[in-house]
Amino acid sequence: MTKPYIVVLGNEKGGTGKSTIAMNLIVSLLKQGASVASVDVDVRQGTLSRYIANREKTKEKHDIPMPFHISIEKSDNMNYNEAKKEDEKKLIDTVENLQKYNYIIIDTPGNDTFLSRTAHSLADTIITPLNDSFIDLDVLVKLENAPVESLKPSIYSEMVWEQKKEKAKRSGGSIDWIVLRNRLSSLFSKNKKETRKILENLSKRIGFRLLSGFCERVIFRELFINGTTLFDLHETEVCITLSHVAAKQEMFELLNALEIPVKRKEMLEEANKQMTVA
Numbered sequence: 001m002t003k004p005y006i007v008v009l010g011n012e013k014g015g016t017g018k019s020t021i022a023m024n025l026i027v028s029l030l031k032q033g034a035s036v037a038s039v040d041v042d043v044r045q046g047t048l049s050r051y052i053a054n055r056e057k058t059k060e061k062h063d064i065p066m067p068f069h070i071s072i073e074k075s076d077n078m079n080y081n082e083a084k085k086e087d088e089k090k091l092i093d094t095v096e097n098l099q100k101y102n103y104i105i106i107d108t109p110g111n112d113t114f115l116s117r118t119a120h121s122l123a124d125t126i127i128t129p130l131n132d133s134f135i136d137l138d139v140l141v142k143l144e145n146a147p148v149e150s151l152k153p154s155i156y157s158e159m160v161w162e163q164k165k166e167k168a169k170r171s172g173g174s175i176d177w178i179v180l181r182n183r184l185s186s187l188f189s190k191n192k193k194e195t196r197k198i199l200e201n202l203s204k205r206i207g208f209r210l211l212s213g214f215c216e217r218v219i220f221r222e223l224f225i226n227g228t229t230l231f232d233l234h235e236t237e238v239c240i241t242l243s244h245v246a247a248k249q250e251m252f253e254l255l256n257a258l259e260i261p262v263k264r265k266e267m268l269e270e271a272n273k274q275m276t277v278a
Ligand SMILES: Nc1ncnc2c1ncn2[C@@H]1O[C@H](COP(=O)(O)OP(=O)(O)OP(=O)(O)O)[C@@H](O)[C@H]1O
Pocket: 013, 014, 015, 016, 017, 018, 019, 020, 021, 042, 045, 047, 108, 109, 110, 111, 182, 183, 184, 214, 215, 216, 217, 218, 220, 221, 222
């Protein structure tokens, strides 16, 4: 049996689009016939869990596929080391019990927690969405008025680096790290160009792949309440616009960039072709 492919949405900066992209990724994989388990380790905010609960209600009226969903509470043990151990064990055991699924998608909070660290260490791919601002970039490198070549990795990059080592130690495996920009404006701006330049430079130094990402689109904000995504528009009789088609294309680029096992990748590409034509 092939092991599940684990994708973790992560960034220690809040509000960059982790839960939104997680949900669109989950549904796009389900629509291609894959079995998907989703795990929410951001129980305090619980956006992904609430998104899926809204979807359960819509399912009463429309035939839409569901992931198997679990949310994991962090330990309330006051002892630092014991809480760390408990959280690591809880998540590792949960993933162990999800081995029959093709994909496990884990949504993490916009801050540093033991559960989030453990999730990163279990990932085959980490997807880090960033908004197009220097404040968001500062999570990857300590931004200061100096040449980009001399900027030092920042807290989140260091955490990903540690978890890459953790995974190598635990299973000998590696982690593919994808950074993408989210909520991009369609207009040219100096800031947008500058951010891209810095990210391209950092990509080689810090060890991530840079994807073109997602534009700012109303559709991403509208569908939460029904628990639906770009990939449910036919079933829920939403009028499809050019902006929706473009957004789907952005999502396909992300799917195609995932380094999933070759056989599954062929299935994905075939399904993508059919969905683009439909
Ligand atoms: N491409 C986009 N276009 C327009 N709005 C977007 C886009 N991506 C995300 N959003 C909106 O941005 C806000 C933050 O998104 P989301 O909750 O997915 O971020 P997050 O990284 O999970 O946040 P947190 O760190 O708080 O968990 C939401 O209102 C969401 O609807």
